[in-house]
Amino acid sequence: MVHVDPHEAGAVPAIELTGATKRFRTPSGTLHTAVRELDLTVAPGEFVAVVGPTGCGKSTTLTLVSGLEEPTEGEVRVYGEPVSGINGHVGFVFQQDAVFPWRTVLSNVMAGPRFRGVPADRAREKARDWLSRVGLSAFEDRYPHQLSGGMRKRVALAQTFVNDPRILLMDEPFSALDVQTRALMSDQLLELWAGTGSSVVFVTHDLDEAIALADRVVVMTAGPATVKEVFTVDLPRPRTVEAVRLEPRFVELYREIWASLGEEVRITRERGAGRAA
Amino acid sequence: MPLETAAPATPAVTRTEVRERAARNRKLGVYGARAAVLAAFLGLWEVCARTGVIDPFNFSQPSRIWAQIWQWVTHGTAQGSLGEQIGYTLYEALTGWVLGVVGGVLLGIALGRVRFLADVFGPYVKVLNAIPRIVLAPIFLIWFGLGPASKVASAVVLVFFPVFFNAFQGAREVDRNLVANARILGADSRKVTLQVVVPAATTWIFTSLHVSFGFALIGAIVGEYIGATKGLGLMVAAAQGTFNAAGVYAAMTILAVVALFTEGLLTFAEKRLFRWKPADAGDGR
Numbered sequence: 001m002v003h004v005d006p007h008e009a010g011a012v013p014a015i016e017l018t019g020a021t022k023r024f025r026t027p028s029g030t031l032h033t034a035v036r037e038l039d040l041t042v043a044p045g046e047f048v049a050v051v052g053p054t055g056c057g058k059s060t061t062l063t064l065v066s067g068l069e070e071p072t073e074g075e076v077r078v079y080g081e082p083v084s085g086i087n088g089h090v091g092f093v094f095q096q097d098a099v100f101p102w103r104t105v106l107s108n109v110m111a112g113p114r115f116r117g118v119p120a121d122r123a124r125e126k127a128r129d130w131l132s133r134v135g136l137s138a139f140e141d142r143y144p145h146q147l148s149g150g151m152r153k154r155v156a157l158a159q160t161f162v163n164d165p166r167i168l169l170m171d172e173p174f175s176a177l178d179v180q181t182r183a184l185m186s187d188q189l190l191e192l193w194a195g196t197g198s199s200v201v202f203v204t205h206d207l208d209e210a211i212a213l214a215d216r217v218v219v220m221t222a223g224p225a226t227v228k229e230v231f232t233v234d235l236p237r238p239r240t241v242e243a244v245r246l247e248p249r250f251v252e253l254y255r256e257i258w259a260s261l262g263e264e265v266r267i268t269r270e271r272g273a274g275r276a277a
Numbered sequence: 278m279p280l281e282t283a284a285p286a287t288p289a290v291t292r293t294e295v296r297e298r299a300a301r302n303r304k305l306g307v308y309g310a311r312a313a314v315l316a317a318f319l320g321l322w323e324v325c326a327r328t329g330v331i332d333p334f335n336f337s338q339p340s341r342i343w344a345q346i347w348q349w350v351t352h353g354t355a356q357g358s359l360g361e362q363i364g365y366t367l368y369e370a371l372t373g374w375v376l377g378v379v380g381g382v383l384l385g386i387a388l389g390r391v392r393f394l395a396d397v398f399g400p401y402v403k404v405l406n407a408i409p410r411i412v413l414a415p416i417f418l419i420w421f422g423l424g425p426a427s428k429v430a431s432a433v434v435l436v437f438f439p440v441f442f443n444a445f446q447g448a449r450e451v452d453r454n455l456v457a458n459a460r461i462l463g464a465d466s467r468k469v470t471l472q473v474v475v476p477a478a479t480t481w482i483f484t485s486l487h488v489s490f491g492f493a494l495i496g497a498i499v500g501e502y503i504g505a506t507k508g509l510g511l512m513v514a515a516a517q518g519t520f521n522a523a524g525v526y527a528a529m530t531i532l533a534v535v536a537l538f539t540e541g542l543l544t545f546a547e548k549r550l551f552r553w554k555p556a557d558a559g560d561g562r
């Protein structure tokens with residue numbers, strides 16, 4: 001359990017990775033470094049977007065913070081405490097669909113509180129509240145296969161938010177959605193997040209999304225991942241995705257970040273081509 | 278373009294109606310053809326037996342089989358009423374099935390979840406599985422006697438392995454994302470097993486339930502055939518002992534009907550249990 005003195009809350013970073021390295025053993029027996037010497041700090045209540053070439057180690061970084069995986073070297077701290085195992089204050093929206101197909105929508109959202117021993121009545125009440133916030137009240141009796149992809153993602157959001165996480169890890173949560181739905185979901189996410197004061201690490205390939213949502217955008221190097229550059233997004237809040245995209249500062253930031261990221265993407269592509277040759 | 282001839286006023290409705298009627302006709306056609314195949318087969322058999330093309334003493338004939346069944350229904354069998362024999366066999370098969378399924382599911386999930394157990398017991402399970410288990414029936418007869426216990430034991434060993442392997446596989450192949458999600462949401466290891474692994478493995482387990490009920494019946498029947506005081510298997514053995522071919526076929530027919538009926542019940546239960554699945558996926562037989 002993490003205990004934070006309210007007077008210190010500002011001083012202790014929500015997430016702190018220092019020299020974090022993660023190596024995987026590949027089937028052929030060699031070691032594959034997915035994340036190398038990664039330093040990253042996220043302040044309480046901060047929204048950080050992470051961008052980087054595909055396969056560079058973004059998802060791996062999130063699993064290190066969540067406690068699903070342990071770093072091979074270095075340290076990961078959440079609210080000042082070293083991560084060991086799953087932390088109850090962390091929420092994780094996965095890259096792939098991870099709602100339980102055999103549970104109804106309501107039951108899926110109730111799952112977290114029920115796992116944590118909240119009585120059924122109270123859990124149902126909380127779940128209904130979050131379902132109404134993501135606009136799915138009318139669908140609470142449906143099974144996931146009866147929903148659209150966007151609806152399933154909203155179930156996943158409600159399922160995560162219902163636990164009141166202080167740290168929210170989101171791994172390309174909207175990548176499977178069409179552009180319009182994605183913009184709507186981004187706005188919805190900003191609304192949901194605004195009330196909670198939680199810290200967010202949001203992995204995405206979409207620079208529009210990254211800049212529109214985040215306080216800072218972290219650009220990762222080609223794999224093994226480490227932080228290449230960090231951009232502060234000085235656009236005023238509250239934002240809506242459609243409006244903020246038209247601001248000159250947005251376009252400027254987009255160009256800068258794209259230049260930085262583009263280089264890493266090129267390296268990754270050349271490596272892939274080189275290996276294939 | 279046959280569709281253009283349909284009334285232009287409400288084309289959507291007529292087209293649906295046309296399609297529905299076609300589907301209905303197709304269904305009727307299939308049922309009709311099925312009945313015709315059965316009638317032709319039985320008719321040919323009967324005719325061949327009567328004209329002496331095949332020897333009715335060995336191959337019997339449908340009318341005699343029917344007469345035999347009718348006699349059992351109205352006058353009972355040598356061991357008691359027909360219902361009692363069916364009940365006896367079903368009781369043995371069902372008991373063996375339940376025990377085998379419970380054991381198979383519990384052990385399969387335990388070994389699928391706990392690596393250590395899988396590593397320790399894996400080779401033993403493989404060795405046991407390699408034994409042709411039907412030859413155990415005589416041994417069980419020696420161990421457990423003529424009563425139902427020996428038949429239940431044969432059914433259990435036949436049912437256990439397919440269920441075990443399916444449950445094991447199901448527990449192994451659970452989507453890692455679902456497990457990770459449950460752990461993040463706050464589930465401890467026990468809750469992950471009960472609320473993620475078990476539901477995810479039910480699809481696998483259910484496929485094996487269909488097959489394994491057939492195995493349970495086989496176990497019970499073979500056990501009865503070898504030695505028993507009651508049951509359908511004993512009826513087969515008794516009929517065979519008196520060179521009553523019609524009796525053997527009649528007992529087999531009753532068995533087939535019983536097996537089909539229980540199979541239908543299982544399919545029904547499966548449909549109720551898998552409401553969360555897309556409509557076409559639950560149809561794996």
Ligand SMILES: Nc1ncnc2c1ncn2[C@@H]1O[C@H](COP(=O)(O)OP(=O)(O)OP(=O)(O)O)[C@@H](O)[C@H]1O
Nearest residue numbers: 024025026032034053054055056057058059060061
């Ligand atoms: N469990 C694992 N075992 C072995 N290698 C792994 C494992 N998980 C990830 N990797 C490797 O680590 C590297 C980084 O993977 P990761 O999933 O973190 O990439 P990513 O940045 O999230 O990519 P994407 O943007 O495509 O999702 C990849 O090369 C991948 O092959």
Ligand SMILES: [Mg+2]
Nearest residue numbers: 058059095171
């Ligand atoms: Mg990823």
